[in-house]
Amino acid sequence: MSDFTSEFWNWYIAVLTVVSIIGCAVLLWMQTTRRAPGAKIDTTGHVWDEDLQEWNNPLPNWWRWLFYITVVFSLVYLAFYPGLGSFRGSLGWSQTKQYEDEVKKADATYGPIYAKYAAMDFDKLAGDANAMAIGQNLYLNYCAQCHASDARGAKGFPNLADADWQWGGDPKVIKETILNGRMAVMPPQGAALGPEGVKDVAHYVMSLSGMASDSIRVARGKEKFATICAACHGPDGKGNPALGAPNLTDKVWLYGGSEADIVATLQNGRTGQMPAWKGFLGEAKSHLVAAYVWSVGNKPAK
Amino acid sequence: MNDPLGGQAIAKDLERRGATAAASAGPVKEGELALYAARKKIYPRTVHGLFDRWRWALVWLTQLVFYGLPWLAWNDRQAVLFDLAARKFYVLGFVFWPQDFIYLTALLIIAALSLFLFTAVGGRLWCGYACPQTVYTEMFMWIERKIEGGRAQRMLLDEGPMSARKLAIKAAKHGAWIAVALWTGFTFVGYFTPIKELWGAVASLSTGPWETFWILFYGFATYGNAGWMREQVCKYMCPYARFQSAMFDRDTMIVTYDAARGEPRGPRSRKIAHGAGALGDCVNCGLCVQVCPTGIDIRDGLQYECIGCAACIDACDQVMGKFNYPTGLIRYSTENALAHGWGFREMVRRVLRTRTLIYGAILLGVMAVLAGALYLRVPLKVDIVRDRASLAREVEGGRIENVYRIQLMNTQEVPHRFRIAASGLPGIGVASESEVEVPAATTRQVPLRVQIDPGATAKGSHRFEVEVKAVDDERIVAREQAVFLVR
Numbered sequence: 001m002s003d004f005t006s007e008f009w010n011w012y013i014a015v016l017t018v019v020s021i022i023g024c025a026v027l028l029w030m031q032t033t034r035r036a037p038g039a040k041i042d043t044t045g046h047v048w049d050e051d052l053q054e055w056n057n058p059l060p061n062w063w064r065w066l067f068y069i070t071v072v073f074s075l076v077y078l079a080f081y082p083g084l085g086s087f088r089g090s091l092g093w094s095q096t097k098q099y100e101d102e103v104k105k106a107d108a109t110y111g112p113i114y115a116k117y118a119a120m121d122f123d124k125l126a127g128d129a130n131a132m133a134i135g136q137n138l139y140l141n142y143c144a145q146c147h148a149s150d151a152r153g154a155k156g157f158p159n160l161a162d163a164d165w166q167w168g169g170d171p172k173v174i175k176e177t178i179l180n181g182r183m184a185v186m187p188p189q190g191a192a193l194g195p196e197g198v199k200d201v202a203h204y205v206m207s208l209s210g211m212a213s214d215s216i217r218v219a220r221g222k223e224k225f226a227t228i229c230a231a232c233h234g235p236d237g238k239g240n241p242a243l244g245a246p247n248l249t250d251k252v253w254l255y256g257g258s259e260a261d262i263v264a265t266l267q268n269g270r271t272g273q274m275p276a277w278k279g280f281l282g283e284a285k286s287h288l289v290a291a292y293v294w295s296v297g298n299k300p301a302k
Numbered sequence: 303m304n305d306p307l308g309g310q311a312i313a314k315d316l317e318r319r320g321a322t323a324a325a326s327a328g329p330v331k332e333g334e335l336a337l338y339a340a341r342k343k344i345y346p347r348t349v350h351g352l353f354d355r356w357r358w359a360l361v362w363l364t365q366l367v368f369y370g371l372p373w374l375a376w377n378d379r380q381a382v383l384f385d386l387a388a389r390k391f392y393v394l395g396f397v398f399w400p401q402d403f404i405y406l407t408a409l410l411i412i413a414a415l416s417l418f419l420f421t422a423v424g425g426r427l428w429c430g431y432a433c434p435q436t437v438y439t440e441m442f443m444w445i446e447r448k449i450e451g452g453r454a455q456r457m458l459l460d461e462g463p464m465s466a467r468k469l470a471i472k473a474a475k476h477g478a479w480i481a482v483a484l485w486t487g488f489t490f491v492g493y494f495t496p497i498k499e500l501w502g503a504v505a506s507l508s509t510g511p512w513e514t515f516w517i518l519f520y521g522f523a524t525y526g527n528a529g530w531m532r533e534q535v536c537k538y539m540c541p542y543a544r545f546q547s548a549m550f551d552r553d554t555m556i557v558t559y560d561a562a563r564g565e566p567r568g569p570r571s572r573k574i575a576h577g578a579g580a581l582g583d584c585v586n587c588g589l590c591v592q593v594c595p596t597g598i599d600i601r602d603g604l605q606y607e608c609i610g611c612a613a614c615i616d617a618c619d620q621v622m623g624k625f626n627y628p629t630g631l632i633r634y635s636t637e638n639a640l641a642h643g644w645g646f647r648e649m650v651r652r653v654l655r656t657r658t659l660i661y662g663a664i665l666l667g668v669m670a671v672l673a674g675a676l677y678l679r680v681p682l683k684v685d686i687v688r689d690r691a692s693l694a695r696e697v698e699g700g701r702i703e704n705v706y707r708i709q710l711m712n713t714q715e716v717p718h719r720f721r722i723a724a725s726g727l728p729g730i731g732v733a734s735e736s737e738v739e740v741p742a743a744t745t746r747q748v749p750l751r752v753q754i755d756p757g758a759t760a761k762g763s764h765r766f767e768v769e770v771k772a773v774d775d776e777r778i779v780a781r782e783q784a785v786f787l788v789r
Contacts, residue, residue: 031337032336032337032338033335033336033337034335034337056335056337058336058337058338058339059337059338059339059538060338060339060340060341060534060538061338061339061340061341062341063338063538064338140707144689145690145691146691146692148689148692148695148705148749149689149705149706149707149749150705150734150749150751152695152703152705152751153692153695154689154691154692154693154695155693155695157692256696257696
């Protein structure tokens with residue numbers, strides 16, 4: 001609870017609250033009977049429209065006691081729970097504490113389940129239907145926003161269901177990717193290659209995947225590729241998982257496989273970021289998610 | 303309300319109320335009036351007669367249903383079970399899901415309109431014959447009568463000092479009440495927890511915290527309301543009681559004292575022939591007041607306390623019979639009938655009037671809609687949610703693909719295999735598994751991939767339709783609209 005700027009407001013609220021509650025009790029007590037001098041004893045003394053009178057239909061006494069009980073209840077409540085200025089109540093209850101208690105309780109309930117799975121190997125987990133169901137739920141909650149519900153990704157977000165792994169497809173590496181995140185940078189090469197050079201290299205890259213390409217441009221592009229691109233993507237264009245440099249020979253295109261897309265990639269570069277989940281999911285949940293993601297990629301495509 | 307007695311009744315009522323106020327006033331000084339007063343306990347006298355038999359018939363009917371229904375089985379399960387934890391509501395052959403709450407709405411509309419209709423025709427019929435407050439009070443009063451005796455004996459017992467006998471009688475009564483109340487609470491919880499398992503848990507004292515709470519709470523409410531609170535529930539707590547009175551009109555049949563025939567009231571010898579002498583037909587025996595469960599005198603005219611139970615009619619008819627007078631000094635009558643001296647026929651003819659016809663027409667309409675909707679209800683629900691963050695993706699062959707999560711809710715108690723098909727765009731087709739097995743009464747969510755031919759469709763968003771059909775039963779089919787994005 002944030003503190004008041006001065007002690008005055010604390011007392012202001014506390015006194016106001018107590019006075020109001022006691023005021024309710026006093027009002028109630030004063031309204032138990034009504035003085036109606038001169039009026040017939042059985043009307044409340046109110047007269048509308050010349051002759052319309054309100055009959056007094058006394059409520060049963062227990063009804064009045066209900067009112068007094070609410071007064072007592074509010075005082076007891078204020079003694080136990082926060083409400084009187086900055087007084088925290090004798091039970092020491094707070095929303096934050098309640099939240100923490102609930103998290104602790106949930107951890108105690110679900111912790112052992114995750115701990116059990118965290119100790120299991122990936123290939124065992126992939127065969128465990130319960131573990132995969134939990135893994136899928138986690139995946140759908142945290143990963144599907146970018147990688148899609150079917151794990152086949154989207155433009156700029158890698159497909160996890162194929163055999164192509166930008167940073168390596170070993171489950172341990174996948175877990176590493178989930179825990180710590182990845183930062184992939186394709187630097188812009190437009191300035192270095194020039195408008196024609198960009199097209200030449202694009203055609204060479206397309207030829208690597210066996211796509212239709214202009215053979216003259218391919219020949220020209222090959223030279224430029226060897227001097228500029230091979231540093232990351234390797235001389236044969238098969239990429240380098242250690243750098244996150246994609247394999248260019250497998251017909252898998254993260255940012256689109258048309259000539260225009262590849263030209264744009266070369267011209268302007270690309271930046272991809274996988275956020276780190278260590279702080280949010282923690283070790284055990286990440287282990288399960290990694291197992292699930294790995295199992296999706298290892299299933300035969302349907 | 304139009305009062306045939308005019309000022310006389312008001313004066314009488316004032317007198318009666320004045321007496322109550324004075325008696326309970328205690329510390330109230332002169333010129334003051336008490337806004338709260340001690341409740342005066344009511345000892346209704348037992349009465350038998352036509353309307354009493356009607357009430358007991360409804361007590362039996364409603365309570366046989368209430369206590370018996372949870373024990374009925376339907377195939378392998380409880381026939382009526384509201385499984386809150388699983389959010390499934392079993393009613394005979396139906397399994398309702400939270401998505402089906404619209405049916406409950408229709409049911410509540412039917413209940414409300416029935417209340418309007420019955421009230422417009424016959425006053426507080428609900429209060430007098432079918433309301434749980436009346437029904438349980440009736441049952442509890444029966445127990446009270448069996449254990450404590452009749453009205454006079456009960457009053458005598460309460461006035462007398464505490465003795466071993468009084469203690470024993472009171473203990474027996476409350477014991478019996480609590481037993482009925484607990485059984486009622488148990489039955490109530492049996493609608494939400496399988497009652498046979500619940501019975502096992504109760505027998506071994508191992509009910510869960512919520513089950514325990516609700517058995518005790520519902521039991522306590524039954525015991526408190528039917529045993530202790532009684533007419534106070536109707537007078538001070540019940541909102542329906544108040545608005546039902548507001549729905550009377552001049553043709554509503556309500557429990558009425560025929561003042562023109564009865565006044566001037568007074569005791570007389572049975573030997574005097576009917577009509578001879580200066581007195582009206584009311585012999586002023588006071589039985590109508592003694593049998594009244596809310597402690598009013600119906601001869602003072604319509605009062606908000608009157609729950610329309612017609613006990614006073616039964617009592618008065620008996621007295622009239624003994625005097626060889628025609629019955630019906632207190633009877634179901636309407637304001638118009640009383641004012642114009644109509645007979646039963648003219649009165650009944652006025653049952654069909656604009657108000658009741660409109661209520662009746664709407665009621666029949668809603669009932670027909672509900673029946674039709676239940677008959678046509680497809681035991682399959684489909685929800686399609688497009689993957690929010692991703693746009694279209696290009697797959698082999700240049701085809702364009704969108705990804706959805708499709709939720710298949712099989713609300714039938716048999717497993718089904720569903721075929722998913724998409725239509726409405728050129729070359730559209732389902733690329734993911736197109737047949738999905740969904741177990742009985744469960745939900746399954748699967749990713750759905752839909753592809754279209756490239757080039758044939760303009761950029762932007764396009765509506766298309768997904769049809770889900772059970773492979774084994776083509777009547778089970780659901781169609782949902784979804785959006786396909788082409789970039």
